[in-house]
Amino acid sequence: MAEKASPSSNSISLKTVDGKIFKVSPAIANQMLTIQPLIKDSDSSTIISLPDVAAFHLTKIIEYLEGKPAAAPSAVDAFEAQFVKDLSPEELKGLLIAVGYLKVNGLVDLMANTVAKLIENKSVEYVRKFFGVVNDFTPAEEAKCRQEHAWAFDGVDED
């Protein structure tokens, strides 16, 4: 972050869905596009509620925004790889919902890329489990769907 963190008196208070309050600098809060309009009108006593964000996710978002190197793409790549390395699929999904809600653009891309990579070359069952989706196809419909899409897999190597 190029900008210097503002004094604590100037910080923004964010309240997560599980009741925890985080104080962040305006420079960090401004990168969350959803709450940007609220920041302008707020003072140090205002607490902005984030109904879709849990404390764990906000901690990670702040960690990302504070830690992301300002320049050198290779340093950013290394930082991002390290950032997503230890996230479980469930945490990844929760974080994607949180950053999608807060509209933290760089992080939405990173999360979406990570999710896409995770489900790449995975079975239908895995994708279903990952998204928490219930199969509402009848067995006949499912077989038809798989068969119709099978042409695209023909000749594609898995090795």
Added chain:
Amino acid sequence: MAQLHNNTSLSSLPHHLIHSHILTRLHAHALFSAAATSSDFYRLCTVDNHLWHSITTAMWPSLTDPLAASLISPCINHHRPIPMENHSPSQPSELISAVDLYYDGKPLFSKCHVTQTRKGWFLSSSLWIDILEPNEVVPTRLKFSPNDDVQWLKNLEQKLTLSWIMIDPTRKRAVNLSSGSVVSTRWQTLTEELEVVYAVMIEEEVQCSVKVTCCGKVGGEMDVREVSLTMQGMDGRRVMGKDSMVILQRVMEFGNRKRLSRKEKKESYEKFCRMKKERGERLLKKYKNFDLVADSTLLAFTVSVLFFCFLRYSWVC
């Protein structure tokens, strides 16, 4: 923690996140897996033609050709034709071949080709589609090595892949007729050209084979001179154009091919060649036996005629 496990036919993730951020980043395989998870996902994956278009053209650049571009839509997969009482008029008047040659996963050459299927010459001769014009040569920017460079050939076999999508534009059906990976290579000693074969069994006794002929000056750049498709039966005979249409329609409609590994594809090709050879030998043996019978019959007949003449002569005398 936010509620993450509300199992529905869609997902706990908001639609717009899935649609504009995740699905757009998936390759075709993963997109199809996602489409097969639930009816809502299916709708989400197929509702947007742009999504489909960008994924398919990234995977098969040949589909950007105007010939095929209009055909790319999710409909190509999920609109079943209305069953007709009379099946005869359902044969398409043309077939579109969308061919992509890749090296190390990157497109090397892509082309779309239309084959007229109602012409007499197509129906009455054996199926042979060459997507290049008679004198067309495609430069590849790859090195062309002499025929004793084993390492180069091995590398080429490993990295040169091909996709041949045959599209029936009237029924909106498609099938990939290539094995993807190389099943065989052979040097033509006379012309010093390399033939690379991609073959796949499309029916129990029918093999579809794509031959890519590579030429060039040793040490110089490799060119592709021919990319042609043929079909062969187990008896070694080429499938005629007329019959190939029936087979192709059957494969597009009901075909259910197994996904094979590179090794299995090669083995399947070798097995086909072996069986074809054995059948040929059996046939040859049969003909030889037949010849033997015919020869002995002829001999017996000649001897009996001579004997008859001799008897007649001695009787006259």
